[in-house]
Amino acid sequence: MTAAKETRPYGLWPSPITPESLARGIRLSDLAWDSDGRTLVWLEGRSGQGVLVRASPDGDAPRDLTGDLNVRAGVGYGGGDFTVAGGHAYFAERSGRLYRQPLAAGATRPITPAFGHAAAPAVSPDGRWLLFVHSYEGVDRLATVDTAGTRWPQQLVSGADFYMQPRWHPHGAMLAWVAWDVPNMPWDGTRLYLGTPRRGDDRALPTLTDARPIAGGDDVAIFQPEFSPDGRHLAYISNESGWDNLYLYDLAAGTHRALTAGQSDLGQPAWAQGARTYAFGPDGQALYFLRNEGGFRRLRGYDLQRGAEYELRPLPEYDWLEQPAVAPGTGQFACVASAATIPPRVVTLDGHGNTPRVRARSADETVPPGDLATPQPRSWAGDDGATVHGLYYPPSSARYAGDGLPPAIVLIHGGPTGQATAAYDGRVQFFTTRGYAVLQVNHRGSSGYGRAYLQALRGNWGVYDVADAVSGARWLADAGLADPARIAIMGGSAGGYTVLQTLATHPGVFRAALCLYGIANLFTLAADTHKFEARYLDSLLGPLPAARDRYRDRSPLFHADRIQDPVAIFQGADDPVVPRAQSDAIVQALQRRGIPHEYHVYEGEGHGWRKAETIRAFYGAVDAFLKQHLLFA
Numbered sequence: 001m002t003a004a005k006e007t008r009p010y011g012l013w014p015s016p017i018t019p020e021s022l023a024r025g026i027r028l029s030d031l032a033w034d035s036d037g038r039t040l041v042w043l044e045g046r047s048g049q050g051v052l053v054r055a056s057p058d059g060d061a062p063r064d065l066t067g068d069l070n071v072r073a074g075v076g077y078g079g080g081d082f083t084v085a086g087g088h089a090y091f092a093e094r095s096g097r098l099y100r101q102p103l104a105a106g107a108t109r110p111i112t113p114a115f116g117h118a119a120a121p122a123v124s125p126d127g128r129w130l131l132f133v134h135s136y137e138g139v140d141r142l143a144t145v146d147t148a149g150t151r152w153p154q155q156l157v158s159g160a161d162f163y164m165q166p167r168w169h170p171h172g173a174m175l176a177w178v179a180w181d182v183p184n185m186p187w188d189g190t191r192l193y194l195g196t197p198r199r200g201d202d203r204a205l206p207t208l209t210d211a212r213p214i215a216g217g218d219d220v221a222i223f224q225p226e227f228s229p230d231g232r233h234l235a236y237i238s239n240e241s242g243w244d245n246l247y248l249y250d251l252a253a254g255t256h257r258a259l260t261a262g263q264s265d266l267g268q269p270a271w272a273q274g275a276r277t278y279a280f281g282p283d284g285q286a287l288y289f290l291r292n293e294g295g296f297r298r299l300r301g302y303d304l305q306r307g308a309e310y311e312l313r314p315l316p317e318y319d320w321l322e323q324p325a326v327a328p329g330t331g332q333f334a335c336v337a338s339a340a341t342i343p344p345r346v347v348t349l350d351g352h353g354n355t356p357r358v359r360a361r362s363a364d365e366t367v368p369p370g371d372l373a374t375p376q377p378r379s380w381a382g383d384d385g386a387t388v389h390g391l392y393y394p395p396s397s398a399r400y401a402g403d404g405l406p407p408a409i410v411l412i413h414g415g416p417t418g419q420a421t422a423a424y425d426g427r428v429q430f431f432t433t434r435g436y437a438v439l440q441v442n443h444r445g446s447s448g449y450g451r452a453y454l455q456a457l458r459g460n461w462g463v464y465d466v467a468d469a470v471s472g473a474r475w476l477a478d479a480g481l482a483d484p485a486r487i488a489i490m491g492g493s494a495g496g497y498t499v500l501q502t503l504a505t506h507p508g509v510f511r512a513a514l515c516l517y518g519i520a521n522l523f524t525l526a527a528d529t530h531k532f533e534a535r536y537l538d539s540l541l542g543p544l545p546a547a548r549d550r551y552r553d554r555s556p557l558f559h560a561d562r563i564q565d566p567v568a569i570f571q572g573a574d575d576p577v578v579p580r581a582q583s584d585a586i587v588q589a590l591q592r593r594g595i596p597h598e599y600h601v602y603e604g605e606g607h608g609w610r611k612a613e614t615i616r617a618f619y620g621a622v623d624a625f626l627k628q629h630l631l632f633a
Helices: 019-023 426-432 451-455 464-478 494-505 522-528 548-554 556-562 580-593 612-631
Strands: 026-033 040-046 049-055 082-085 088-092 098-102 117-123 129-136 139-146 154-157 162-168 175-180 191-198 207-216 222-227 233-238 245-250 255-258 278-280 286-293 296-303 308-311 320-326 333-339 342-349 357-361 376-381 387-393 408-412 437-442 487-492 512-516 567-572 597-602
Touching: 019 612, 026 082, 026 320, 026 333, 026 342, 026 357, 040 082, 040 342, 040 357, 049 088, 049 357, 082 117, 088 117, 117 162, 129 162, 139 162, 154 207, 162 222, 175 222, 191 222, 207 233, 207 245, 222 278, 233 278, 278 320, 286 320, 296 320, 376 464, 387 426, 387 464, 408 426, 408 464, 408 494, 426 437, 437 464, 464 487, 464 494, 487 494, 487 612, 494 512, 494 556, 494 567, 512 612, 522 548, 522 580, 556 580, 567 580, 567 612, 580 597, 597 612
Parallel strands: 408 437, 408 487, 487 512, 512 567, 567 597
Antiparallel strands: 026 040, 040 049, 082 088, 088 098, 117 129, 129 139, 139 154, 162 175, 175 191, 191 207, 222 233, 233 245, 245 255, 278 286, 286 296, 296 308, 320 333, 333 342, 342 357, 376 387, 387 437
């Protein structure tokens, strides 16, 4: 017999998810198998520190590898932090240097000097050379160094604005990589290159004899090239069909063929180095890939001999999988797996796809599943008739219920080409376990719904995203899912921009707002942001100076006199993407007009929170602000 729930006001339910518990969480971002096919290494983010952890093949307890060094690549948004081969881990440290660490025992050794930043290290099949992406003083390139670090690094490929995902052929006979130039972003148009390394004498680093593009272009984006273990093929993901599908290039015949089709995405926007959504089986006869359907991503297989896709169900409890990796020889599978009610875990399967084994957990997992909300994919018609997608989470508690309609949070993702997914989201559960409904809006311009939906925001940033946020709030109210007088909007980065622009163009729709490192002035963003996004606004708004009127019209700072709703601003003091000056400017405008607001600046933080003390303070401030301006207003 089920016990009756206690009735308490929505938004004030005692929650098992506290600021302290969120601050204790660990980030699980990537993993890799060693060449022996049995040793697994993964990367944990502990507060502001990146730590490599080794799982022993014999089942002994995992142990840390990297001591006081901070494993964190610094090219663009990061990623591509490490690789593992031949009994060693090779990783990028926060200072920009590459290091080598024995997996068994021994001292960490720097193998590149301290200048610029390195990412995406890849070890040659003979174990002698390390290929990596390097960025220094605004110039990106591919470079090489010997794995012992006895030689000065050497530039291998240059000339493009950006490089990503370098790969060695399993016999060392070829290299593959992705490159692109501004004003494109890596989801707009990139090129896949093949090159032939030339070996000199034993003391000389490899050079490149040729480099030729084999796929992609200005309007076709390529993602994640991978050579097959037998050396016959090069796989990659392309959006040329309008959706991210898998392709195979025959290296001998020089021919391409599509392996998958259909209206779902297999790739993702390459915001960071090192991202993966598929892996070859150990003999090269199968591919294991992740199919994204409405924010739920699950494992599929493709048999290259039969030429057929097939279903895999070894991980049914997980709704979002990331960074798949297959062990050489043994075929063991590993990934980061989560679901709305399961915080991220490092999960492995043996070579036969048998019972999953959890190798690491990102949280203590003490919250009962009955207290957690699960997402419901929803679509609604915008004010202009366009179809908009999102994920709806109802208030959730095994112990408490509320009267009437709940307050709601409309969450806007970053990017703006991001996507709200069914992965575990501690922020969402922080709200739902307190009695809030949550709507994560995947507005036009979001990824995961095909190229046309992704490109809908071209020239329309600050219009479609705002309209879809407003129509999402109205849909919540019309569907009887939220109290129309108690709906707040929240977003970070590009989502923070949408928050500010919505407040300026649709005052009164939202009772309160939470803006994390949001953009207030598009002119200064175009001038001050980091290299990776320096020309992103060309496609979202248009190039300057021709589009100056649009920049002014879409900049919340120039229309701050229209803002009337209470807003909390949160900013990292050291943010290179959206500099602090953006938040300072909008706060000054709010102060001049006496608009209720709060301003929280976190020292030592960049574009997002990493430190436990910041996370704890942030959620405490959010809870207090919503109580004052949404629940009790």
